[in-house]
Amino acid sequence: MTHSLLRPEGLHPGEQPLSRLACAHCGVALMPGQGEFCCNGCAGAHALVRGLGLDAFYRRQETSAGTLRPPEAPSGVDFAPLARAGREGEQELDLIVSGLTCGACVWLVEQALAAEPDVLRARASLTTRRLTIAWRGAPSRGNQFAALVARLGFRVAPWSPACLRATEDAEGRALVRALGIAAFGSMNVMLVSIAVWVGGDMDPATRHMMHWLAALIGLPTVLVAGMPFYRSAFDAIRARRVNMDLAVSIGIVATTLMSLSETLRNGPFTWFDGATSLLALLLAGRVMDRAMRRRARQAVAELLALQEGTVALRLPDGTTRAVPVESLHEGDLVLVASGERLRLDGVAEENVLLDLSATTGESLPRDMAAGEALPAGAVNMGAAFVLRVTAASRDGSLAQLARLLERAEQGRGRFVSIADKAARAYVPVVLVVSAGTFLGWWQWVGVSWQEALVPAVAALIVTCPCGLAIAVPAVQVAAVGALFRKGVLVASPTALERLATADHAVLDKTGTLTEGRPELLDDPTLDHEVLREATAMARSSRHPLAQALVRACDDAPVMEGVREFPGRGLQRGALRLGSPAFCGVEAEISSGMELCFCVAGEPPVTFRFHDRLRGDAGEAVRQLQALGLPTELLSGDGAGAVEQAAAATGIGPWQARATPADKAHRIETLRAGGGRPLMVGDGINDAAALALAHVSVSPGSGTDLAQAASDIVLRSEGLTALPLAIRVARRAQRLAAQNIAFSLAYNLVAVPMAVLGFVTPLIAALVMASSSIIVILNALRAGKETHA
Amino acid sequence: MNILVFLVPAALTLGLLGLALFLWTLKTRQYDDLDGAASRILFDDVPRKDTTP
Numbered sequence: 001m002t003h004s005l006l007r008p009e010g011l012h013p014g015e016q017p018l019s020r021l022a023c024a025h026c027g028v029a030l031m032p033g034q035g036e037f038c039c040n041g042c043a044g045a046h047a048l049v050r051g052l053g054l055d056a057f058y059r060r061q062e063t064s065a066g067t068l069r070p071p072e073a074p075s076g077v078d079f080a081p082l083a084r085a086g087r088e089g090e091q092e093l094d095l096i097v098s099g100l101t102c103g104a105c106v107w108l109v110e111q112a113l114a115a116e117p118d119v120l121r122a123r124a125s126l127t128t129r130r131l132t133i134a135w136r137g138a139p140s141r142g143n144q145f146a147a148l149v150a151r152l153g154f155r156v157a158p159w160s161p162a163c164l165r166a167t168e169d170a171e172g173r174a175l176v177r178a179l180g181i182a183a184f185g186s187m188n189v190m191l192v193s194i195a196v197w198v199g200g201d202m203d204p205a206t207r208h209m210m211h212w213l214a215a216l217i218g219l220p221t222v223l224v225a226g227m228p229f230y231r232s233a234f235d236a237i238r239a240r241r242v243n244m245d246l247a248v249s250i251g252i253v254a255t256t257l258m259s260l261s262e263t264l265r266n267g268p269f270t271w272f273d274g275a276t277s278l279l280a281l282l283l284a285g286r287v288m289d290r291a292m293r294r295r296a297r298q299a300v301a302e303l304l305a306l307q308e309g310t311v312a313l314r315l316p317d318g319t320t321r322a323v324p325v326e327s328l329h330e331g332d333l334v335l336v337a338s339g340e341r342l343r344l345d346g347v348a349e350e351n352v353l354l355d356l357s358a359t360t361g362e363s364l365p366r367d368m369a370a371g372e373a374l375p376a377g378a379v380n381m382g383a384a385f386v387l388r389v390t391a392a393s394r395d396g397s398l399a400q401l402a403r404l405l406e407r408a409e410q411g412r413g414r415f416v417s418i419a420d421k422a423a424r425a426y427v428p429v430v431l432v433v434s435a436g437t438f439l440g441w442w443q444w445v446g447v448s449w450q451e452a453l454v455p456a457v458a459a460l461i462v463t464c465p466c467g468l469a470i471a472v473p474a475v476q477v478a479a480v481g482a483l484f485r486k487g488v489l490v491a492s493p494t495a496l497e498r499l500a501t502a503d504h505a506v507l508d509k510t511g512t513l514t515e516g517r518p519e520l521l522d523d524p525t526l527d528h529e530v531l532r533e534a535t536a537m538a539r540s541s542r543h544p545l546a547q548a549l550v551r552a553c554d555d556a557p558v559m560e561g562v563r564e565f566p567g568r569g570l571q572r573g574a575l576r577l578g579s580p581a582f583c584g585v586e587a588e589i590s591s592g593m594e595l596c597f598c599v600a601g602e603p604p605v606t607f608r609f610h611d612r613l614r615g616d617a618g619e620a621v622r623q624l625q626a627l628g629l630p631t632e633l634l635s636g637d638g639a640g641a642v643e644q645a646a647a648a649t650g651i652g653p654w655q656a657r658a659t660p661a662d663k664a665h666r667i668e669t670l671r672a673g674g675g676r677p678l679m680v681g682d683g684i685n686d687a688a689a690l691a692l693a694h695v696s697v698s699p700g701s702g703t704d705l706a707q708a709a710s711d712i713v714l715r716s717e718g719l720t721a722l723p724l725a726i727r728v729a730r731r732a733q734r735l736a737a738q739n740i741a742f743s744l745a746y747n748l749v750a751v752p753m754a755v756l757g758f759v760t761p762l763i764a765a766l767v768m769a770s771s772s773i774i775v776i777l778n779a780l781r782a783g784k785e786t787h788a
Numbered sequence: 789m790n791i792l793v794f795l796v797p798a799a800l801t802l803g804l805l806g807l808a809l810f811l812w813t814l815k816t817r818q819y820d821d822l823d824g825a826a827s828r829i830l831f832d833d834v835p836r837k838d839t840t841p
Contacts, residue, residue, distance in 0.1 A: 060830075103827020126824030177814055184807040191799060206792075213796060 024058070025049075026068040026153060034557075041070030045153050052115050054108055062102035068153030078322040079142040082158050086134070090120065093142045094159035095131045096305045097149060100124060109149055116145070127295075129302055130159060157305045165301070171228075172290045178225040179283040185221025186276035189214050193273040197762050204266060211263040211270050218272030222256045225279050228286070244423040244469050247430065248282060251460050254434075258457040261450050269761045274461050277765065281772055282469055289473045292480045296489040300713050304704045311343050312336075314386060325393050334387045336380045339544065345376050345396045346387040353382030355544075357510040357611075358683045358703050361636025361658070377684040377703060381544065383568060401687050401705060417494050418733070419472040422740050426468065434460045437755045459754040462764050463747045470772055471739030474779035479732035482783035487700075487716030488725045495711035498695035500729040501676055505624050506667065506689070508681035509635035509645050510611060512699060513621075513719075516682065518544055519612035520552035530605050532556045534597040537570050537577045545595050546570070546577075548609050574600035611641075618649045620719035625650075627726055629678065634658045634666055636685055663689035680722065682706050697722060732782045739775045746771050 021030045025042035037043040045068070049057055061068075083091040100106060106124045113122035113133055118141065121134040133145050146156045192214045196207060229252070232245035252275050259270040312320040314333040325343045328334065336342060342354075350370050356362050359377040368374060374387065376398045393399060438456035442449050480490045490496060510516055531549075535556035538546035550556070562572045569578015576583045576598050583596035585604050598604035614620075624631050633654035635642045646654040655662070663681075667689045670677040679686070679693035682702030690696035690709040698710040699719075707713050714721045750767055753759050759767075813819070 103824070103830065106824055106827060107831050124824070125821040126827065127821045173814065176819065177811065180807065180810045180814065184803055184810075188800060188803045192796075209792075217800070 023069075027061075027063070028069065039069060040558075041151075042068075042153070045070050045151055048112070048148075048151055049108065052112055054111050057104050057108045060102075060104040060107075063099065063105065067099050067101065070151055070153045071155065079146045079158065080138075080140040083139040083142045085139070089136050090134055091137065091139050091142065092132065092134045093145070095133070095146060095149070095156045096159050096302055097124060097129050097131045098155040098157070098302060100126060100129045100131075100154060102126075105154070108152060109154065112148060112152060113145060116148075119145070128298055131156075160301070160305045169290070169294055172287070172294060175228055175283060175287050175290060178228055179280065179287050181221060182225035182276060182280035182283050185217055185225065186273065186280045188217045189221070189273045189276050192217070193270070193761065196269060197760075208263075208266045211266065214270050214272045215260060215263045218259065218270075218276055219256065221276050222252060222272075222279065225276075225283065226252055228283070229279075241420075242424045242427050243420050247423055247427045248278075248469055250427070250431070252279060254457050255461050258453045261453055265450050267450070267454070271457065271461065271761050271764070274761055274764050274768065278461070278768060281768075285470045285473045285477075288477045292477050292484070293490070293493065296480065296484055296491055299484075299489050299715060300491050300707060303700060303707060303713065303715070328389055329392050330389055330395075332389045334389060335384060336387050337384045338380060338382065341379050342374060342376050342387065344387070344389045344393060345391045346374050346389045347371055348374060348385050348387055350385055352380065352385050355379040355381045357516060359685055361508065361510045361683055361685050362638070377705075383565075398684065398705060401684065402708075417472070417497055418736055418740070419469075422468060426744075430460060430463045433463070433751060433755070440755075441757070455754060455757040455759075458757075458759045458764060459751055462750040462754045462759055462767050468740060468743045471743055471775050471779070472736045474776045475732050475736045475739065475782045478779050478782040479728050483725055483728055486721055486724060487714065488721050489713040489715055490711070491713065492711040495695060496729045496732055498676070499678070499712065499726055500733040502678035502695050502726070503629060504670055504675045504677045505629040505631045506663075506670070506677050506679050506693070507621075507631060507633055507651065508663075508683060508686050509633055509637055509642055511682035511702060512680050512686075513617045513633070513645055513649060513651075514611045514613050516611065516701060518548040518609035520548055521608045521610050523608065526605070526607075528553075530597065531607075533575075534577050534595075534605070534607065537562050537572060537575060537597075538595075540564065540570065545607075545609055549595065549607065569595075580606070613645060613648055614717075614719055616718045616720045617645075620722055621649045621651050623720065623723035624726070625652075627723055627730075629726075634663050634689075636660075636683075660685040660688050664692055667692045680719075697725075728782070735778055735782050739778055742775065742778070743771060 022028065023030055023034075023038035023042050024036045025046040026038060028038045030036075030038055037046065049055055079093060079095075083093045086092055097109065100109065103126065106126050109124050109131060110122045113119050116135070118137045119133060119135045122131070124131045131149070133142070135141055135145070149156050192210050196202065196210050196214075199207075202210070226249065229245045229248045232243065233249040236243040236246050255271050255275040255278075259272045259275065261267075262270050311323060311325055311328065312335040313323045313328065314320050314335050320335050328344060334344070334346070341358075348368070348370060352368050352374070354366055354368050354374060356366055356375070356378050358379070359375045373390070376396050391397070434456045437459050438449075438452050441447050441452035441455055445452075476493075476496060479496055483490055507513055531553045532555070535549045535553040536559040538549040539556065539558045540562040559572060562570050564570050565578070565582065569576060569582035571578075577595060580594065580596050583598045583604050585596045585598070585606070594609065595607045596604045597607065621631050631651045633642060633646050633649075633651045635645075635654070635656055636658055637656060639656040642654050642656040645651075655666070658666070663686060667677050667679060671692070671694065676694035678695050678697065679690050680697045680699075681687075681690055682699050684703050684705050686698075687703075687705045687709045690698065690706060695712070696710045697712045697714060698706040700707075700713055700715040700717075702710075702713075712725060714725075746767070750759070753763075818825070
């Protein structure tokens with residue numbers, strides 16, 4: 001049992017866990033007074049696992065502490081309509097299961113479902129986190145299966161189209177197929193070619209047969225396996241650009257044609273082996289590159305899927321029904337629960353308390369008057385209320401923003417990667433050298449045109465873009481993989497290059513520099529016993545402030561028999577914990593960031609909260625500055641809070657009360673001045689700025705829109721992953737440049753030899769393989785942790 | 789050199805067999821969950837449910 005030694009989540013470095021015992025289900029360290037489990041959910045999950053006879057799970061579980069804590073509230077999503085009806089009353093449902101991180105988890109989920117009598121199949125994929133359940137019976141059973149998985153401690157969400165897009169990678173599969181064919185072709189051609197190379201005394205008839213055999217295998221291979229390159233090259237030609245795939249295509253096609261001509265006239269060698277093994281090598285690089293990026297895309301899709309959900313539509317008879325957001329129209333009534341995020345723009349009939357941090361950046365919740373326009377993305381901090389929708393999902397403010405993002409994304413597509421820059425300069429030179437060689441041998445030396453073709457194409461293939469074409473992807477794979485393990489998801493193919501060249505950092509405050517959740521302010525006058533008692537009450541609530549109390553004092557036991565008045569407070573007998581009004585306290589000015597606790601007959605105690613800076617915010621800012629990026633803070637929050645945050649982190653200039661347009665404008669100004677700004681933000685109000693920036697980063701806790709607008713998502717807690725990512729990106733850029741320089745240097749020796757006709761297929765194969773290996777070995781250094 | 793008449797087709801047939809097998813594994817989506825497949829081999833025997841569907 002290793003997890004008893006792990007530090008529980010929520011404790012900060014330096015603080016010691018109060019107990020060495022760990023929860024028997026999720027592995028979080030236990031507080032004194034707790035028996036075997038940290039919460040009722042874990043106790044239930046453990047009983048469930050034992051009851052099913054699956055306790056072998058606990059011996060093999062490799063999840064980190066706390067990830068398997070069952071949610072206290074059911075997800076509220078209705079899975080029944082998502083089930084697909086199959087043959088003979090079969091139903092099938094796809095879910096995304098977060099927390100599915102080890103083989104034992106897969107086993108547990110599959111076996112727990114298989115124990116249900118009506119389940120036909122249950123199959124979970126560890127790579128994609130996709131769970132497919134098939135059963136015979138009513139579609140509504142889907143809800144029970146989802147609840148079962150949730151009770152085990154996994155978070156479930158419907159398998160969204162975005163997840164599907166991230167996983168269903170038809171192009172990737174085509175690449176793997178092409179790789180298989182190219183590998184088969186190159187190995188078999190090599191079998192024949194080696195016979196020709198070593199069989200110097202082979203009689204011409206046998207050699208001719210060998211050539212035809214090589215052509216028989218080589219031609220279909222080149223035709224089929226080269227398709228991904230030809231297609232990309234064709235697109236490039238149509239767009240009047242030159243890219244690396246064009247260079248590859250020209251090299252391969254020319255080599256194949258020359259080999260065919262050599263086969264027809266029974267020349268000494270054919271070069272089918274070179275063409276096919278070049279294809280196989282390049283495809284291998286491409287497949288790896290794609291697999292790595294697919295993992296990052298999947299992780300982002302998973303984060304987004306968990307945020308998607310349904311809304312509670314209020315029917316005329318007063319009941320509610322969970323429906324997808326897209327199905328709502330203007331004028332519909334939606335019930336917004338306490339703590340829920342508004343998915344649509346609307347108005348309320350009553351005064352409501354909203355947390356606008358995602359839409360404007362304000363850290364304090366704001367009281368909105370009845371009838372005031374409420375923006376989608378805000379979180380309800382008060383009681384549940386009824387929202388009248390003013391704009392359907394596709395016309396709302398979020399959709400407008402999404403369209404803006406799309407336009408910005410298209411603009412960013414014009415970025416030219418270093419590999420393409422190299423190709424632009426390189427391809428014409430190679431073609432000229434090759435053409436010159438052909439003409440030189442044919443006209444000047446006076447050999448037949450077939451013989452002149454051989455050195456010309458040899459020059460093409462040894463200058464072969466092999467080293468070049470593999471130089472950059474290999475570095476990318478190593479760097480993106482290393483960052484993935486550190487919790488940095490690189491979603492865009494050119495993100496690393498852009499990150500390496502960023503020269504200015506613009507940060508958002510709420511949710512980026514700060515944790516974006518309330519934290520209890522230190523108050524020396526506070527009695528610890530009172531805090532403990534209040535926390536014991538707060539444990540039964542999901543309200544953000546109650547949760548903040550629990551985080552501040554996690555040794556409090558759970559109090560039984562607490563009643564919750566949503567949005568107002570908690571009560572148990574004479575004890576009350578809640579808003580000042582709820583406790584009968586005349587508050588001077590309620591900021592919404594305070595809780596009162598009172599026992600009848602005693603003066604009330606007030607707990608104040610604030611949005612705390614991330615533990616490593618100052619360190620991250622310092623490192624960014626050390627990397628040569630001047631930092632600045634742009635926040636929609638009030639001047640006081642922003643100045644405080646700026647002073648505490650040592651960040652440079654700051655601007656408060658910045659609207660989304662202000663932020664976007666600032667980024668545009670920086671770009672217009674020739675800068676390459678890096679934007680870090682998490683909110684809907686940051687999305688436009690993120691999309692406009694040279695490169696954009698959002699924390700994993702950010703809103704779905706911000707993550708969709710970002711090139712890079714930081715899944716790990718904390719910001720220091722950002723300077724780390726910049727260091728890795730810069731190192732990767734250096735290595736890519738080295739690799740390109742090396743490939744070019746190689747050619748300085750190889751090209752003259754090829755032009756003079758000294759290169760045989762054997763030498764070409766050696767040159768190709770050795771340059772590729774050196775380039776790949778160099779690229780592997782990109783994954784190493786740097787201390788520069 | 790007559791031996792080639794047998795050896796070359798034999799080598800090619802074996803190679804093609806391997807290629808066909810690879811394409812089949814790809815088509816049956818055996819590469820979709822490589823991480824899962826690595827752990828699946830270590831799973832215990834299934835505690836079977838009593839009723840058959």
